[in-house]
Amino acid sequence: MPSQTLKTWPHGAQLLDAHHTRFTLWAPDAHSVSVELKDGRSLQMLPRPEGWFLLDAPCPKGTRYRYCINGEFEVPDPASRAQDGGLDGYSVVVDPDDYPWQNNQWQGRPWHEAVIYELHVGVLGGYGEVAKQLPRLAQMGITAIELMPLAQFSGERNWGYDGALLYAPHDTYGSPAELKQLIDQAHGLGLMVIVDVVYNHFGPQGNYLPTYANPFFNEQTHTPWGAGINYERREVREFFIGNALMWLLEYRFDGLRLDAVHAINHPGFMHELAHQVRQHVEPARQVWLTLENEANQAFLLENDYNAQWNDDGHNVLHVLLTAETDAYYAEFVEDTTQKLARCLSEGFIFQGQNDRHGNARGEPSSHLPPTAFVLFLQNHDQVGNRALGDRLHELCPPQALRAATALLLLSPMIPLLFMGEESAAPEPFLFFTDYTGELAQAVTEGRRKEFADFSSFNSQNPGPGIPDPNVRSTFEHARPSLARADDGQRNNMLALYQQLLRIRHQSIIPRLADAQSLGAHTLAAGAVAARWLMGDNSVLHIALNLSPRPVSHTAAPDTELLFQSQPDVATQLRDRHLLAPYSALVSLVRAPHQSSPAGERP
Secondary structure (H helix, E strand, O other): OOOOOOOOOOOEEEEEEOOEEEEEEEOOOOOOEEEEEOOOOEEEOEEEHHHEEEEEEOOOOOOEEEEEEOOOEEEOOOOOOOEEOHHHOEEEOOOOOOOOOOOOOOOOOOHHHOOEEEEOHHHHOOHHHHHHHHHHHHHHOOOEEEEOOOEEOOOOOOOOOOOOEEEEEOHHHOOHHHHHHHHHHHHHOOOEEEEEEOOOOOOOOOOOHHHHOHHHEEEEEEEOOEEEEOOOOHHHHHHHHHHHHHHHHHOOOOEEEEOOHHHOOOHHHHHHHHHHHHHHOOOOOOOEEEEOOOOOOHHHHOOOOOEEEOHHHHHHHHHHHHOOOOHHHHHHOOOHHHHHHHHHHHOOOOOOOEOOOOOEOOOOOOOOOHHHEEEEOOOHHHHHOOOOOOOHHHOOOHHHHHHHHHHHHHOOOEEEEEOOHHHOOOOOOOOOOOOOHHHHHHHHHHHHHHHHHOHHHOOOOOOOOOOOOOOHHHHHOOOOOOOOOOOHHHHHHHHHHHHHHHHHHHHHHHHOOOOEEEEEEEEEOOEEEEEEEOOOOOEEEEEEEOOOOOEEOOOOOOOEEEEEOOOOHHHHHHHHOEEOOOEEEEEEEOOOOOOOOOOOOO
16 A cells, blocks of 8 residues: 555546646556647646656646546546536536525534335436426425435436446536536425445446556456455555545535445445545534445444445345245245344344355344334335336235335334335336447347246246347436326325325334334234334334234233224224234334324324
């Protein structure tokens, strides 16, 4: 590693004043670098120690530029703040302070208030079209929108996890100013905005770093996407930390969701990133860091990160709802109900047990608060990684889905919805890309091979009906429609989400700070009962039966009914001590000094 006393610079083009820009590139494998301007000028950069090249030049904001390496080939700035013409176009000098923010008093919201709505900006039509949906989402009870990755990728269509220029919002979604306007409008409606970031790999097309900065990568570490990132290099760590700070400080995002950090596997970098964020964000601002992490590393959630997507919770609920047992769902077939009880009681299901590959996975998590886990029934992965992109309402009994939705929206875990879920949108959400040639063919074939472990697609000709990710229609058909006034089934689903979110805001969120589990136990196959001590010393009870049979259960005395997923669930429980098939009952035992606020009962 370089000496810690050596000077480094922020990556990319930094505007010094109205007329001057500092261009900085870390290119340890290059012997010369020049800035090539769109107006035809070529400006030689000055070498600095440890592989840096630097130039202060008379270039105002809006300047279009590229870097020429060794006089042989031109590349975009890896820390480009915007692109004109995609990866093959020019990087653009951006003034980070030129947007006139309207909601300057916004400081965020407490994490326990989060009700997250995940969406894909491109599918919805760009920043302006997303902004049109914000009032509807806020009125429904959503408190945060989470944007799938925005970093510039190859082509026009992509989920976003194939980013090549991580600092540049993708040019087809709108300008940086339009992204800031979307965030500004969200804040005006009381909505937090979270962005998904990918710090574990670059996309397969458009990443030129290996040609002039090979030490950026560690050839000894292998990931599903090739050589691992070399987090031992200070320049590399600062590249990603600078990116995180850009989203949070320049764009005023309220949080980051770090994708697949199990592929990072560098606790030092993970701690440093979180520490730097906390150091640079004003103390009054509430900024949230969440993770996707198959390794279930509880230690990351103890001090540095606020929450993790609870894939374990999704997977066990999916098996109970659909009876699917293919691929990774096979890990949840045995002792399924006990695993759900563990999830509700302790957070993670895998806390050191062996997974289907025989590898120990996870750490004990019972000491963590329930708000350290983001629960979901659907997300971009769990819908889009299905062969046909089908949504959950097409896969399970409607009464069972109502019951599971009650658990999702009324448990003390942080709920996440995927766009269209709230009204049972019929449109599939499929994996899509915009590649050509051999890469396109490889992606298409890989998509079909992915389902070799799924019984519906493992014939001698696997995946004959799986849509091609590179066909434009795969992308265009993914936009979820809004329910029509005469669509009773979809409006019933929407009414359910609205009702449950009203209850969450009235009866769960005010009590959620400092909540802790009191345990969960199985009632019968497919049925569990769970309790949580809430922050005001009341006790939240949720009884859930995802089986087709009634199960024996006795409700706690003096409970106040918050929600029943079917009209007679509470009556059957009181009179016959039976929890109805495909049902959920949510109730509250108030602390002795409490009374019921007016209007709180559903």
